[in-house]
Structures are given as C-alpha cells and as structure tokens.
Amino acid sequence: MQILLQEPSFDAGALLNAFTAGAGNIGAVVSFTGVVRDHPQTPLTAMEIEHYPGMTERALEEIAKSAAQRWSLGDVLVVHRFGRLTPGEQIMMVAAAAPHRRDAFDAADFLMDYLKSRAPFWKREITAQGPQWVQANPQDEDALARWSKD
Amino acid sequence: MNVLYFAWVRERIGLPRETIETSAPTPRALIEELRSKDPRYAAAFADLAALRVALDQELADFDAPLKGVKELAFFPPMTGG
Numbered sequence: 001m002q003i004l005l006q007e008p009s010f011d012a013g014a015l016l017n018a019f020t021a022g023a024g025n026i027g028a029v030v031s032f033t034g035v036v037r038d039h040p041q042t043p044l045t046a047m048e049i050e051h052y053p054g055m056t057e058r059a060l061e062e063i064a065k066s067a068a069q070r071w072s073l074g075d076v077l078v079v080h081r082f083g084r085l086t087p088g089e090q091i092m093m094v095a096a097a098a099p100h101r102r103d104a105f106d107a108a109d110f111l112m113d114y115l116k117s118r119a120p121f122w123k124r125e126i127t128a129q130g131p132q133w134v135q136a137n138p139q140d141e142d143a144l145a146r147w148s149k150d
Numbered sequence: 151m152n153v154l155y156f157a158w159v160r161e162r163i164g165l166p167r168e169t170i171e172t173s174a175p176t177p178r179a180l181i182e183e184l185r186s187k188d189p190r191y192a193a194a195f196a197d198l199a200a201l202r203v204a205l206d207q208e209l210a211d212f213d214a215p216l217k218g219v220k221e222l223a224f225f226p227p228m229t230g231g
Contacts, residue, residue, distance in 0.1 A: 034231055050157055052223060055207035080230065092231060112231055118209070120223075121230035122157035133158050136227035 001068060001076050003060045005051075007083040012093050019077045023097035026074035030104040031095035032112055038087035042127040049082045049091070052120035056080075063114040067096065070110065071103040078111060080121065110147055116140045151216070153180075155194070156225035159201070162194035177203045177222065178212040194224070202227055 002019065004010070012033050020029050036047045064076045074097040081091055092115065096107035115121075116137075123134040154167045174180035181198070184191035195201060203210050204223040216222070 052154070052156055052204070052207070052225070055204060055223070058207055116231040117228050119230040120156070120204070120225065120228055122226065123229045124157070133226065134229045136229050141227075 001061075001064050002078070003057065003064060004077075004079040005056055005060060006079075006081055009081070009089060010079055010093070012090055015077065015079065015093065016095055019075065019095050020097065023074040025099070026097045027099050028101035028104040029095060029097045030101070030108040031077075031093060032108050033093045034091040036085050036087050036089045036091055039125075039127065042129060044087050044125055044127055046126040047085045047087075047091075048124045048126065048131075049085065050122045050124070051082045055120050056082075059119045060115075063111060063118060066114070067107045067110050071096070071098060071107045072100075073098045073103060073107055076107065076111070078115070080115065080119065082121065113140070113143045113147065117144060151219060152221045154221065154223040156223065158226055159194050159224050163190050172216075174216060176213050176216055177205070177210070177224075180216065180222070181212070181224075200226060 016031050038044050060078050064078050068076055077095040079093040085091060094108055094111040096104045098104040117140045125132050125134060151170055152167060153170050155163050155165060160166050172180055172183060174183050181195045185195055198212065202225055203212060205214055205219045206221050
C-alpha cells in the first residue's frame with residue numbers, strides 16, 4: 001500500500017510503472033488520474049486545495065485499507081496533492097493492482113468514491129470573479145451508498 | 151480542547167484553530183454554546199446540514215460524546231478527488 005500526500009506535481013507514468021513493477025504476481029492494473037478542469041465561461045486562474053494535516057493521512061490510509069480488505073488486490077496506490085494548482089495539472093491518482101481485472105476496476109472505483117467525500121480536502125476555484133469554494137455534489141454521497149449494499 | 155476549522159467554516163469564524171474550555175457533552179451542544187457567544191459562530195454554524203464534524207481526526211456524529219476528546223474539527227462536506 002502506497003499513500004502519497006504532497007504539494008508538488010507528480011509523474012503519473014513513472015509512478016504507475018514503478019507501482020506495477022512492485023505489485024508482484026498480478027494480472028491487471030487499473031489507474032485513475034484526476035486533472036484540474038477549466039471552465040469554458042469563466043476561465044479558472046487556479047484551484048486551491050486545503051486539507052486537514054493528520055486526518056488526511058489517516059483517512060487515505062483507511063480508504064486504501066478498506067479496498068485491500070474488500071477485494072483480492074496485489075497492491076493499492078493513492079496520490080493526492082494539496083496547495084495551488086492550475087488548469088490541466090494532475091490533482092490525484094489512484095491505482096489498484098489485482099490478479100483479475102474486475103477486482104482492479106472495482107477497487108479503483110471504490111477508492112475514487114471514498115476520496116471524493118471521505119478524505120478531508122476542500123477545493124476552492126479562483127476565477128476573475130474571485131474565489132469560490134467548490135460545493136460537494138450530492139451524487140458523490142449517493143455513490144458511497146452502493147458500496148454498502150452488499 | 152483544540153478546535154479546528156477548515157474551508158469556509160474557517161473563513162466565517164476568522165480563525166484556523168483555537169482552544170476552547172467547555173463542558174458541552176456533544177458537538178451539537180458546543181455549537182449551541184458558540185452560536186450564542188458571537189455572531190461569527192452563528193454565521194459559520196447556521197446550517198448543520200452543510201457542516202461535518204471530526205473528533206480526534208475521525209468523522210463523527212453531532213451527538214457523539216465529547217468526553218476525552220482532545221481535538222475537534224468543524225468543516226464543510228469534503229470535496230476531494
């Protein structure tokens with residue numbers, strides 16, 4: 001299990017290659033990379049990500065552990081940045097390595113759903129009109145419910 | 151008890167953290183206490199549905215016991231990922 005919480009940018013390709021090489025006897029790796037999205041109407045100057053030092057590390061670890069307990073995985077990678085980012089920059093990345101692809105896909109999906117609304121990060125968008133906190137999407141909360149059904 | 155604020159909760163209160171001496175049994179009771187103390191708290195805690203609480207860095211319920219808790223944090227719903 002690898003958890004990286006950092007301000008600087010990261011090389012998703014290099015991380016993914018190293019993760020795959022270190023995962024051992026697996027048959028599938030699924031990864032997801034989140035990117036700062038620009039606004040077509042009001043161009044984004046920057047996105048600032050605030051977090052809760054201490055709790056963030058604990059939450060990321062807990063989320064990765066839950067995925068590892070739930071699916072048969074070779075390894076789990078979670079990378080999340082904080083601080084000031086510009087459009088097009090990579091914000092975060094998850095990867096799940098497993099003997100079979102279904103476990104890898106589901107685990108990556110689960111990691112994303114939990115990172116969205118259970119890891120203490122808060123995004124703020126800066127545009128020419130000023131700063132604006134990003135509102136949590138109620139659908140993100142609904143997305144968590146599907147993991148507790150079975 | 152150390153009380154931490156994040157995102158717009160921090161902005162409305164005007165502080166990232168403070169030490170509060172309280173005998174409030176729950177976060178809900180502490181919110182009531184703070185609301186009556188200063189309008190900044192009333193503004194930050196106007197809508198509990200838009201608020202989350204963590205006790206010793208674990209998400210918790212507004213009615214969870216505060217006894218023994220060293221660090222409490224109030225913040226809006228998280229927007230990670």
